[in-house]
Amino acid sequence: MKIKLLSVFAVLAMVIALPAFASSPEIGKMAPEFTAVDSNGNTHNLSDFKGKKVVLEWSNHECPFVVKHYSVGNMQKVQEAATASDDVVWLTILSSAESKQGYVSGEEANKVAEEQGSKATARLLDPSGEIGKLYDAKTTPHMFVIDEAGMLVYAGAIDSDKSFKPESIDGATNYVMAALGSLEKGEPVEVANTKPYGCGVKY
Amino acid sequence: MTYFKTLILTLCLFGFLNFSEAHAINDDNEPDNYISVQIIPEKTNVSAGDTIHLAIKNTLYPKWHIYWINPGDSGTAPNVKWDLPEGFEAGDIKWPTPAKIPFPPLMNFGYEDEVTLLQELTIPANISSDPITIKGNIDYLVCHDICIPESHAVEFTLNDGNVDNSSIIQEAFTKLPTHKDWNATYALTAEHFILDIETNDTITNDHVLLPVDWGLIDNTATATITKTDAGYQFKKAVGDRDLAEVNDIELVINNDTQSFQFSAQKAGATTANTTDTPTTEKTYSTTILQALIYALIGGVILNLMPCVFPVLSMKALSLMQLQGKEEKKAQMYGLSYTAGILLSFGLIAGILIALKAFGAEIGWGFQLQNPIVITVLIYLIFAIGLNMIGLFEISGRIGNVGQNLTQKSGNKGAFFTGVLATLVATPCTAPFMATAIGFALTQPAIVSMLIFLSLGLGLALPYLALCFIPALRHKLPKPGAWMENFRQFLSFPMFLTAAYLVWVLSQQVNGAGVLYTLVGLIAITFILWLKRFNPSSKKLAITNKILIILTALFVIYVPFTLKGIDQAISAEKIGDNWSGYSSEKLSNLLSTTDEPIFVNMTAAWCITCKVNERIALSPQSTKELFKSMNVQYLKGDWTNQDPGITKYLEEFDRSGVPLYVYYPPRDQESGARPEAVLLPQLLTKGIIERALL
Numbered sequence: 046m047k048i049k050l051l052s053v054f055a056v057l058a059m060v061i062a063l064p065a066f067a068s069s070p071e072i073g074k075m076a077p078e079f080t081a082v083d084s085n086g087n088t089h090n091l092s093d094f095k096g097k098k099v100v101l102e103w104s105n106h107e108c109p110f111v112v113k114h115y116s117v118g119n120m121q122k123v124q125e126a127a128t129a130s131d132d133v134v135w136l137t138i139l140s141s142a143e144s145k146q147g148y149v150s151g152e153e154a155n156k157v158a159e160e161q162g163s164k165a166t167a168r169l170l171d172p173s174g175e176i177g178k179l180y181d182a183k184t185t186p187h188m189f190v191i192d193e194a195g196m197l198v199y200a201g202a203i204d205s206d207k208s209f210k211p212e213s214i215d216g217a218t219n220y221v222m223a224a225l226g227s228l229e230k231g232e233p234v235e236v237a238n239t240k241p242y243g244c245g246v247k248y
Numbered sequence: 249m250t251y252f253k254t255l256i257l258t259l260c261l262f263g264f265l266n267f268s269e270a271h272a273i274n275d276d277n278e279p280d281n282y283i284s285v286q287i288i289p290e291k292t293n294v295s296a297g298d299t300i301h302l303a304i305k306n307t308l309y310p311k312w313h314i315y316w317i318n319p320g321d322s323g324t325a326p327n328v329k330w331d332l333p334e335g336f337e338a339g340d341i342k343w344p345t346p347a348k349i350p351f352p353p354l355m356n357f358g359y360e361d362e363v364t365l366l367q368e369l370t371i372p373a374n375i376s377s378d379p380i381t382i383k384g385n386i387d388y389l390v391c392h393d394i395c396i397p398e399s400h401a402v403e404f405t406l407n408d409g410n411v412d413n414s415s416i417i418q419e420a421f422t423k424l425p426t427h428k429d430w431n432a433t434y435a436l437t438a439e440h441f442i443l444d445i446e447t448n449d450t451i452t453n454d455h456v457l458l459p460v461d462w463g464l465i466d467n468t469a470t471a472t473i474t475k476t477d478a479g480y481q482f483k484k485a486v487g488d489r490d491l492a493e494v495n496d497i498e499l500v501i502n503n504d505t506q507s508f509q510f511s512a513q514k515a516g517a518t519t520a521n522t523t524d525t526p527t528t529e530k531t532y533s534t535t536i537l538q539a540l541i542y543a544l545i546g547g548v549i550l551n552l553m554p555c556v557f558p559v560l561s562m563k564a565l566s567l568m569q570l571q572g573k574e575e576k577k578a579q580m581y582g583l584s585y586t587a588g589i590l591l592s593f594g595l596i597a598g599i600l601i602a603l604k605a606f607g608a609e610i611g612w613g614f615q616l617q618n619p620i621v622i623t624v625l626i627y628l629i630f631a632i633g634l635n636m637i638g639l640f641e642i643s644g645r646i647g648n649v650g651q652n653l654t655q656k657s658g659n660k661g662a663f664f665t666g667v668l669a670t671l672v673a674t675p676c677t678a679p680f681m682a683t684a685i686g687f688a689l690t691q692p693a694i695v696s697m698l699i700f701l702s703l704g705l706g707l708a709l710p711y712l713a714l715c716f717i718p719a720l721r722h723k724l725p726k727p728g729a730w731m732e733n734f735r736q737f738l739s740f741p742m743f744l745t746a747a748y749l750v751w752v753l754s755q756q757v758n759g760a761g762v763l764y765t766l767v768g769l770i771a772i773t774f775i776l777w778l779k780r781f782n783p784s785s786k787k788l789a790i791t792n793k794i795l796i797i798l799t800a801l802f803v804i805y806v807p808f809t810l811k812g813i814d815q816a817i818s819a820e821k822i823g824d825n826w827s828g829y830s831s832e833k834l835s836n837l838l839s840t841t842d843e844p845i846f847v848n849m850t851a852a853w854c855i856t857c858k859v860n861e862r863i864a865l866s867p868q869s870t871k872e873l874f875k876s877m878n879v880q881y882l883k884g885d886w887t888n889q890d891p892g893i894t895k896y897l898e899e900f901d902r903s904g905v906p907l908y909v910y911y912p913p914r915d916q917e918s919g920a921r922p923e924a925v926l927l928p929q930l931l932t933k934g935i936i937e938r939a940l941l
Contacts, residue, residue, distance in 0.1 A: 071488075109389070109397040146394045181488060183321040183354055200488075207324050209389060209397040238489060240462040244395040245322030245354045 105147025140177030184243035201239030316346035335372025463489025504918035547706015582715025588666020593704030633742035755852035829884030
């Protein structure tokens with residue numbers, strides 16, 4: 046039976062040894078895990094926030110579309126409403142490469158956030174674009190909402206009006222708030238996938 | 249003359265911007281505006297009830313661009329708003345064919361330099377004969393490396409003078425895609441957007457596919473175009489939109505000389521067993537049947553592989569022990585063996601399909617990307633070699649000549665020979681079966697499984713035939729003393745396979761890891777030697793047992809000490825005439841250079857890849873050819889898992905290496921790159937020359 050045992054062992058080894066693979070994000074599937082350093086030098090893993098809802102916001106403070114939402118306090122308002130509940134974490138991710146528009150050091154990121162009056166939980170520095178490419182983040186802003194179980198429930202635009210004019214915000218549906226609202230009520234997210242609009246991420 | 253007055257007024261208004269930051273980043277060399285807009289009505293003297301066209305002519309600062317209606321991965325299309333007097337109606341914007349504007353890893357669709365949008369304007373039945381000035385506003389996002397919004401107040405005046413601009417409108421119409429009422433359907437698999445067009449028009453391979461709707465395709469991927477009975481089929485990596493909501497779609501296909509716009513209906517969709525589209529159904533079933541047949545043939549060929557042949561030939565020879573009277577027995581062996589193979593193939597395929605379903609970026613041969621699996625295979629194959637050369641015997645079971653075959657152990661033995669054959673065959677399946685398996689993995693789970701099982705059946709077939717057809721068995725040479733020698737001889741292909749796998753391992757782990765594995769092989773030999781030992785005292789027997797256990801523990805421990813090292817060929821690595829592949833590098837070369845590009849995807853464990861390099865890619869004549877044509881040669885290494893390369897392979901419907909792709913040089917006249925050329929998996933110098941010249 047030696048050979049039998051060996052064969053069984055070999056097959057088992059194949060099963061056990063299969064490593065975890067990176068995968069592109071998909072609605073209804075687990076959001077890809079990442080590790081990032083924030084603007085204050087603290088390290089965060091996505092998995093640290095299991096049990097909480099996580100909002101990912103790709104940002105570049107010089108992009109007109111980001112300016113649209115920050116100049117009139119809209120993004121801050123959404124951040125504040127979202128993080129008012131203890132179980133929502135808001136991560137602003139900065140994927141501009143060094144030498145490209147929107148690149149900031151940790152210190153500069155904090156300064157920008159202060160000027161903006163950002164209510165995000167943390168600002169993650171991703172100048173290598175690793176997390177951005179992991180999530181296929183295309184634009185600033187590009188929003189992702191992850192539920193308590195770590196499943197991706199929303200990906201796309203911040204709201205329904207892709208104009209760069211701040212006055213368009215009023216009539217627009219905010220998809221992130223809608224998604225968080227549905228999660229709160231335990232309902233499926235109605236609009237789970239929209240086309241992100243904005244400037245391209247400056248990888 | 250008032251027309252010109254209007255024009256000047258409009259030009260003056262260009263400076264009016266809603267956004268101050270647009271100015272903030274301008275330095276001395278940059279203009280205040282990156283776009284200048286001109287509204288040109290088809291004619292200024294209009295009558296009640298007329299329908300005229302407006303030309304919205306945009307002139308852009310060099311290298312800056314604005315967007316098509318589907319901007320691609322980022323950006324946004326211009327937004328035109330008119331403050332129309334009562335009764336006037338403006339139609340939808342007519343968009344000229346856009347260009348692909350790559351910003352790796354993103355892809356945009358838009359316009360550079362100059363573009364004229366067209367819009368229909370209906371004049372109401374009652375208009376006064378006084379001049380009518382119509383004002384509007386156009387919001388643009390204009391981008392280069394960075395994006396700037398520009399908001400332009402525009403206006404034009406009708407019934408004021410008599411200017412005929414119809415030639416401008418006509419000229420602008422020539423830039424629009426030609427509308428076609430082709431019968432087109434699209435279908436979606438998990439990984440591909442597949443478009444079938446019925447047409448008699450000629451669509452050459454250099455056409456690009458541009459959906460008006462967002463998210464249908466991976467904008468950066470290259471489409472493959474194949475001729476079908478009724479027209480053409482486009483196949484492109486699927487985009488990231490949830491497509492349940494999408495129904496009829498609008499598409500543009502174009503090359504440098506022609507551009508067509510048409511709509512397509514959703515065909516059956518995500519599963520293979522939809523029956524509402526007979527046309528796709530037909531091509532579907534033929535390709536599945538073909539894949540099944542190829543898989544079966546491939547399986548038969550596997551029997552001849554150096555890793556499989558020795559095991560199977562010994563098994564076959566054991567059949568000679570059974571004389572004609574033991575028909576039933578032989579048939580049972582055959583069936584058990586087949587069951588063993590099919591079960592193992594089913595298991596591995598199941599794992600693979602399940603992993604794919606969870607979104608893992610893997611392909612066939614993935615087993616060999618894991619050093620632990622390789623080490624276990626090395627041990628297994630080495631142990632079989634030792635068994636064949638006669639260091640140890642396992643009576644009545646696998647690999648032996650079969651002295652005491654009993655009914656029971658014989659069937660079990662046959663079953664596990666099947667399992668074993670599958671295991672030892674894996675190093676050989678990956679390189680030879682890439683096409684069929686690549687197809688299999690793009691199919692729904694049930695089809696994938698059928699293809700894998702078909703491959704397994706092929707592997708089982710020769711032995712199965714021997715078991716069921718006595719006449720074939722009689723053709724086998726007569727048993728005799730020569731068999732022992734033959735068996736011993738066959739151990740050497742096994743040792744060679746083990747040596748080859750050690751080399752594969754050395755591409756994945758560091759030197760110490762290879763050393764541990766080699767010591768593990770010696771330890772296995774030591775265990776087998778200890779087992780032969782006949783201890784003369786109880787004390788010696790205990791020592792012997794303890795030594796065996798300790799050594800065995802070491803052997804089991806070894807695979808878990810192995811850690812993968814970085815890829816042998818990293819993106820930074822540079823060879824004598826090649827450099828390491830990365831998707832960024834490729835898209836950069838594609839967009840910023842004019843030179844031809846050759847991509848070679850390889851892996852240490854891929855024999856075909858090595859043979860191709862030796863006979864086709866490495867010879868001096870090929871190197872000189874590459875040099876003379878200034879070919880940018882990129883080499884990607886798939887020895888370890890690399891999701892980027894897996895994705896690239898999938899773009900070409902492959903799930904394994906080798907893969908050779910040639911991107912011809914940019915066409916100097918049109919400024920576009922022709923469609924990539926997929927080279928066969930077995931290369932010769934001639935094939936490369938023909939592809940390049």
